[in-house]
Amino acid sequence: xxxxxxxxxxxxxxxxxxxxxxxxxxxxxxxxxxxxxxxxxxxxxxxxxxxxxxxxxxxxxxxxxxxxxxxxxxxxxxxxxxxxxxxxxxxxxxxxxxxxxxxxxxxxxxxxxxxxxxxxxxxxxxxxxxxxxxxxxxxxxxxxxxxxxxxxxxxxxxxxxxxxxxxxxxxxxxxxxxxxxxxxxxxxxxxxxxxxxxxxxxxxxxxxxxxxxxxxxxxxxxxxxxxxxxxxxxxxxxxxxxxxxxxxxxxxxxxxxxxxxxxxxxxxxxxxxxxxxxxxxxxxxxxxxxxxxxxxxxxxxxxxxxxxxxxxxxxxxxxxxxxxxxxxxxxxxxxxxxxxxxxxxxxxxxxxxxxxxxxxxxxxxxxxxxxxxxxxxxxxxxxxxxxxxxxxxxxxxxxxxxxxxxxxxxxxxxxxxxxxxxxxxxxxxxxxxxxxxxxxxxxxxxxxxxxxxxxxxxxxxxxxxxxxxxxxxxxxxxxxxxxxxxxxxxxxxxxxxxxxxxxxxxxxxxxxxxxxxxxxxxxxxxxxxxxxxxxxxxxxxxxxxxxxxxxxxxxxxxxxxxxxxxxxxxxxxxxxxxxxxxxxxxxxxxxxxxxxxxxxxxxxxxxxxxxxxxxxxxxxxxxxxxxxxxxxxxxxxxxxxxxxxxxxxxxxxxxxxxxxxxxxxxxxxx
Numbered sequence: 289x290x291x292x293x294x295x296x297x298x299x300x301x302x303x304x305x306x307x308x309x310x311x312x313x314x315x316x317x318x319x320x321x322x323x324x325x326x327x328x329x330x331x332x333x334x335x336x337x338x339x340x341x342x343x344x345x346x347x348x349x350x351x352x353x354x355x356x357x358x359x360x361x362x363x364x365x366x367x368x369x370x371x372x373x374x375x376x377x378x379x380x381x382x383x384x385x386x387x388x389x390x391x392x393x394x395x396x397x398x399x400x401x402x403x404x405x406x407x408x409x410x411x412x413x414x415x416x417x418x419x420x421x422x423x424x425x426x427x428x429x430x431x432x433x434x435x436x437x438x439x440x441x442x443x444x445x446x447x448x449x450x451x452x453x454x455x456x457x458x459x460x461x462x463x464x465x466x467x468x469x470x471x472x473x474x475x476x477x478x479x480x481x482x483x484x485x486x487x488x489x490x491x492x493x494x495x496x497x498x499x500x501x502x503x504x505x506x507x508x509x510x511x512x513x514x515x516x517x518x519x520x521x522x523x524x525x526x527x528x529x530x531x532x533x534x535x536x537x538x539x540x541x542x543x544x545x546x547x548x549x550x551x552x553x554x555x556x557x558x559x560x561x562x563x564x565x566x567x568x569x570x571x572x573x574x575x576x577x578x579x580x581x582x583x584x585x586x587x588x589x590x591x592x593x594x595x596x597x598x599x600x601x602x603x604x605x606x607x608x609x610x611x612x613x614x615x616x617x618x619x620x621x622x623x624x625x626x627x628x629x630x631x632x633x634x635x636x637x638x639x640x641x642x643x644x645x646x647x648x649x650x651x652x653x654x655x656x657x658x659x660x661x662x663x664x665x666x667x668x669x670x671x672x673x674x675x676x677x678x679x680x681x682x683x684x685x686x687x688x689x690x691x692x693x694x695x696x697x698x699x700x701x702x703x704x705x706x707x708x709x710x711x712x713x714x715x716x717x718x719x720x721x722x723x724x725x726x727x728x729x730x731x732x733x734x735x736x737x738x739x740x741x742x743x744x745x746x747x748x749x750x751x752x753x754x755x756x757x758x759x760x761x762x763x764x765x766x767x768x769x770x771x772x773x774x775x776x777x778x779x780x781x782x783x784x785x786x787x788x789x790x791x792x793x794x795x796x797x798x799x800x801x802x803x804x805x806x807x808x809x810x811x812x813x814x815x816x817x818x819x820x821x822x823x824x825x826x827x828x829x830x831x832x833x834x835x836x837x838x839x840x841x842x843x844x845x846x847x848x849x850x851x852x853x854x855x856x857x858x859x860x861x862x863x864x865x866x867x868x869x870x871x872x873x874x875x876x877x878x879x880x881x882x883x884x885x886x887x888x889x890x891x892x893x894x895x896x897x898x899x900x901x902x903x904x905x906x907x908x909x910x911x912x913x914x915x916x917x918x919x920x921x922x923x924x925x926x927x928x929x930x931x932x933x934x935x936x937x938x939x940x941x942x943x944x945x946x947x948x949x950x951x952x953x954x955x956x957x958x
Contacts, residue, residue, distance in 0.1 A: 328367040329358075332375075335382065358429045392422045402500040405509075418453075425449055446492040447474060447483055473558035489524065496520055514541060517550040531629035536636075547589055554579050572612045572621045576603050580622045602670035618653070625649055707909050715912060715920050723919035725797060731788050732914055738781040743890050745774040750883065778857055785850050804834040804931075807844070811837040834931035838900055842892070849889045856882040 327333075333355050335341050342348035358364055369376040371390045375383060393400035403409050403422075411419035425441060432439035440449050451471035474480045474493070482490035496511060503510035511520045518538060522529025532538045532551070540548035554570060561568035569578045581600040583589050590597040603609045603622070611619035625641060626632075632639035640649045650657035663669070672679040724732065748757045748770055765773075792798040815837050820826035835843070856878035859866040863875050901911045906923075913919050924932040 332368045353429050361429060361431045362433055363431060399500050406500060406502045407504050408502060420453060443492055444483065444486065446494055447471065447480060450493045470558045477558060477560040478562055479560060491524060495523065514546065514550050517552055521551045528629050535629060535631045536633055537631055549583060572619060573615050575621050576600055576609060596667060598671040599667040602667045606670060620653055624652065704909050712912050719921040720918040721921065722917060723913050724917040727791055729917045731784055734780065734784045738777045738784065741777040742774060742781065743886065745770050745777065746886055775861065781850065782854060805840055805843050807840055811840060831929045832927060834928060842897060845892060849885060852885050853882060
């Protein structure tokens with residue numbers, strides 16, 4: 289400012305001389321020269337008009353000044369030296385490469401005073417180069433008045449302006465603390481959508497946070513401090529503010545109870561949605577648990593202030609709650625009884641649930657409501673703790689269910705055991721032969737034990753909140769125990785796999801079995817024929833060799849699944865070693881494959897294997913082969929006639945020739 293005053297004094301003292309010189313120059317100069325000579329910034333434009341003048345410099349485009357753009361800005365009548373004051377009196381060009389930062393406070397002292405109380409200024413003072421200054425929001429040489437729709441600071445452009453920092457890229461502090469990406473949430477809110485539609489009254493960032501004096505919620509003078517939020521929202525929502533301030537929530541907050549909710553606790557801060565939006569926390573289906581339940585289901589808050597801790601649970605476990613969570617438009621929600629904003633305790637005579645007013649509240653939905661009707665359902669009467677009769681009835685039914693259903697299970701188990709035993713007796717009375725030898729039986733038994741154990745211990749890790757996992761925990765299955773058992777079982781499964789492989793290679797029966805397991809084209813035709821027969825499209829039942837297509841599919845699926853689970857299991861067991869040999873992504877990929885392969889294998893056993901060994905009409909209630917290793921001759925003749933004729937009958941014939949006196953039954957049972 290001192291430099292500018294000095295220049296003005298000098299110009300005043302020499303105005304006569306300067307006027308004479310200018311007049312002489314105008315008289316002898318060509319047309320248009322006078323206009324250029326009268327522009328004090330022309331010397332600056334001579335260099336700053338094109339980016340080519342700054343070739344090789346970083347951010348050369350920022351040094352370019354468009355004469356027309358600057359001329360139409362609010363500072364268009366200013367000289368460059370008015371803002372860049374260290375250029376005053378400079379005649380030697382080019383000037384210094386680094387100029388002092390522009391001090392907007394020279395003219396905007398009051399605004400600067402406000403800005404110095406803001407979070408933005410505080411961040412700048414701490415040396416955070418990411419913090420915005422005047423030019424960040426208003427521009428540099430293209431500053432327009434806020435009333436101009438083209439201005440960055442025009443109300444309709446403020447969300448986009450703030451989003452340049454608070455947008456999807458996120459905002460880091462100087463200590464790399466990531467701040468909330470508020471712009472995206474605001475854009476999806478009722479305010480953001482209204483702003484995009486051009487609604488002039490739509491709230492934008494500065495309406496809630498202030499313009500130059502933006503402060504954080506911890507500052508008592510901040511417009512978004514909990515004590516001031518209702519007043520900020522009340523700028524537009526006057527009636528709602530009045531109701532809230534008179535409510536128990538508003539009273540508690542004014543009394544200094546910081547736990548008491550204010551507007552943004554229920555509606556959100558930036559992603560404020562209409563209560564009719566199913567994604568809104570205040571929607572009927574989500575209101576009780578996600579809005580009111582945030583405090584009224586919080587054991588810390590209910591214990592701290594002596595509040596009833598059952599109100600949310602009793603509402604959810606009522607017709608009102610069931611209907612609301614089913615998105616019923618007519619279901620009563622919390623605000624239907626307690627009002628949205630003027631929430632008062634039952635002791636307050638003005639409360640909608642006070643004894644003098646509750647009947648009228650009920651009549652909003654139940655026209656014939658009476659005092660007795662109103663007393664028939666309250667949170668207290670629905671609470672087992674407050675209503676012991678409900679607790680007694682509940683306990684009585686738990687006992688009744690245990691006795692009745694337990695008796696049904698016992699009754700059905702007796703019948704099931706009877707048919708299991710009778711089926712076994714029938715097999716013993718008939719002729720049988722070896723389907724699985726002792727080695728195969730042991731392999732299958734170990735496979736069943738390790739597989740079932742792996743399923744239980746594996747899914748226990750994935751679903752720790754499941755009730756059955758909780759029961760395992762009570763029996764001592766900690767994470768250390770679970771992980772150890774899982775790895776031991778995995779090692780056992782691999783042992784069975786190696787044993788089976790050696791059995792297949794080293795024994796005659798094993799080699800014969802693996803040859804019979806090789807998929808053939810006939811398996812496809814057998815599948816088609818089987819489906820035709822069971823869809824009543826053919827009268828010819830399909831007969832199979834030693835193994836049918838269902839058994840082959842299951843066997844090779846087991847082989848494939850074991851290999852996949854072993855490989856991915858080793859990666860998860862020894863991730864440090866795995867990433868030394870393979871790309872780092874192999875760990876997460878292995879975890880995903882391991883999890884979904886486990887689901888595939890488990891469901892295949894339940895749906896496929898158990899059906900053919902237990903629930904198939906011809907096997908129900910269970911095939912004894914997996915325990916005894918033997919199959920009845922009738923089953924072999926009916927389901928595996930080719931194998932029976934080729935293997936069993938020929939073996940019997942050979943034995944008869946060797947031992948002519950031996951009977952058929954003894955041969956087939958041998």
